[in-house]
Amino acid sequence: MDISVYRPGELSAADRAAWTAMQSKAHLHGSEQLANPFLAPQFTLAVGRCRRGVRVAVVREDGDPAAFFPFMRTAAGVGRAVGLGVSDAQGMVHRPGFTWEARELLRACGLAVWEFDHLVTGQEPFEAGASGTFPSPVMDVDQGYDVYLSRLRAQSPKFTRSTLAKERRLGRDTGSVRYVHDERDPDVLRMLMAWKSGQYRRTGRSDRFAHEWITRLVTQLFHTRSDSFAGILSVLYADGRPVAAHFGLRTERVLACWFPAYDPAYAKYSPGLILHLRMAEAAAADGVAHLDLGRGKKEYKDSLKTRELMVSEGLVTRRHPIAAGHRARRAPVRALRNTVLSRPELFEPADRILKRMGKIRSRH
Template identity: 50%
Template sequence: MRVTLALPHELGQAEVSRWRALQEADTAFDNPFLSPEFTLTVGELRDVVRVAVIHDGPDIVGFFPFERHPLGIGKPVAAGLTDAQGLVYARGVRIDPLRLIKACGLSVYEFDHLVAGQPLLNARHERHPSPIIDLRDGYDRYTETLRANSGKTYKSTLAKQRKLDREAGGVRHDYGITDVEPLRTLLGWKTDQYRRTGRTDRFAHKWIVELVERLLATQSESFAGVLDMIYAGDEPVAGHFGLRTRTTLVGWFPAYDTRFAKYSPGLIQHLAMAEQAAKTGVQVIDMGRGQKEYKDKLKTGEFEVAEGRVARASAGAGVHWVVRVPVRKTRATVMANPLLLKTADKALKTYGRLRTVLQG
C-alpha cells in the first residue's frame, strides 16, 4: 500500500472518475456523502480537507477523504454534518488502518457515522442504526408496508393532508427545485428549530450556508442536491434539502413552518418526497442516525453506522482521548436510556425557550 496526499482541487479528472467508479461498484458506498463531489465542494470552503489516494502498484485502489486538525487530529469531511463516513476502496484490497492514518499525518481519526465493512472498523466501536425508507420495490409497495406497520400514522397523515388542502388552499409538492429562495426559507425554519430546541444553529456558520447553496447548484446524474417543498396555496409549509447519488437520497435538513404544525407537515412532506424520489430512480432514502419519532413511523429497515476512533500511540491521541472520549461515552449512555434522553431533551427545549425570550 502506498499513500499520496492531495488537496481536493488537486485531484485530476482521471482520479475523480476512478473515485466515482469505485463508489458505484459497491452498494456499501452508495451514499452522496461518500461521493467525490461532496468532498470537492467542502474543500472549496475548508482548507483542512485532504484526500489520501491509496495505490497498489500502479493502480489506484482507494480514496480516504478527511479533515486534518491541530495535534494530528483527523475527522470526517464536514464533521458533524455527515451521515456516512469512511473510505471508498476496491474490495479485496488489504488496508492497514494504523499505517493509513500514519501516512495521512494523523495521530487519531475519530468518526460517528462510519459505514459498514470499513477497514477502520473494529469490535470495540459502537454500532448505531440508521433508519431507511426502502423504495426498491416502488412507492406503492412501500405504502403497503407502511399500512401494515404504521397504519394509524399513514391514515392520519393522509387525513391531515386533506384537511390542510381544505383549510389552507390547494396542497402541492415541488420536487427537485433549484431556486435558492425556497432553500433560504427552509434554512430559516431550521434555524428557528435549532433555537427552539436548544441546539446549536449550524447555519450561524457562513461556510455551511455557502456549502448547502453550492450543493443545490450541483446537478448531475451521479450526484445532486435535492430540494423539495410542500405548499398550501402559495404558502410554503414544509420542505427538505438532501443529497442523492443515482439511487440513494439522504435525509439532511427537513423543517416546516410551525404555524402549520397541527397538520403534521413533516410527515406529509416525507411521503410526497418518497413518492417523487421513487419516480426518479431513487431506491433508498437514508434518514440518518438519530432517534426521532418521525423516523420510527416512516422507516422500513435500517443500515448500521459506527462511532469511535482509530489512534496511534502519540501525545495528540492522548489529548484527544482526554477531551473527547469521556464526553462521547456519557452521551452514548444518555442516548441509550429513554428516561435520560427524555430528560435531556426536555432540558434543551427549556433552554431554547429561555434563549428565545432573552434574545427577543
C-alpha cells in the same frame, strides 16, 4: 500500499471518475452504504472549499485507484471525518476485496488519530476503534412507491392513515397542495435554513446555521449538479406558499435526508411527514433505491423506516502523544452523551430542560 495525499481540487478527472464508479457499483458487491452522497467526491470538494485541512488519500494498486480516503487534519495531526458534525456517512470508498492497515494509512496521511461518528459498515480496520454502533433508519423504495406504502400501511397503519388524512385536510383548508421535488429557487432554500434555525432555537439545540461555513456548504451543494450527484431541495406548497421543505443530497441510488423543516403555523397538518412521503414517491420514480434518514432516535423516523443500516463512532490511532491526548479529551464527552441519549429516564428530563431553555432564548 501506494498512497498519495491530495487537496480535493488536485484530484484528476480520472480519479474523480474512478471514485464515482466505485460508488455506483458498490451495491453490486454488498456495500450499499458506500453509495451514500456524503462519501461522494463532490461532497469532499465542497467541504474543501469551506474548511481548511481537507485532504484525500488515494491508494493505488498497479497504478490504478483502489481506494479513496477523504479526511480533515490539523497541523498537529488530529484527523476527523470530512464534515464531521454534519456528515451522515464516513469511511473509505474502495473497490471490492480491497484491504488496508489502519495505522499504515494514518502514517501516510500524517495523522496521529482519525475520529468518526458515522462510519459505515464494512470498514473493519476502522471498526476496531469504534466505541459505539447506532441505527440509521432508511425508507426502501427500490420496488416502487406503492410497495413502500403497502409496507408502511402494514407496519404503521395508524400513522399512515393519519398522515394521508392530514394531507387531504391541508388541501381542503388551503385550497391546493403542490409538491416540487427539485426546487431551484434559492429564496426557498434560505427560507428552509431560517425555519431550521428557529427549530434549533426552540428545542434548545445548537443552531448549525449560525456557523457560516455550514451555510456556505449547503448553498454550494444546492448549486452542485451532475448525473451522479446533486443537492436536492424538495418543497411542499399549500395555496402557493411553502409549508415544509427539505434539503438533501442524492447519488444514483441514495437520497440522504439532511435538513428537513416546516412552517410552525402549519404544524397541526404534520407537513414534514407529508413531505417525506412525497419525497419517497418522487425518489422511487427517479430510480433511487432508498432514502437514508440518518442516525438519531426520532419518532418520525421510526414511523417512516422499513429497516435500519448501522453506523459507528469512535477513533483510530497510532502510537503518538497527540492521539493519547485527543482520546482523553473526546472519549468521556461521547460516552456521557450516548448514555443520556440511550436511557429515557435521563434523556426525557434533559430534553425538557433544553426545550424550556429554547423557549426562553426564542423570546429574546
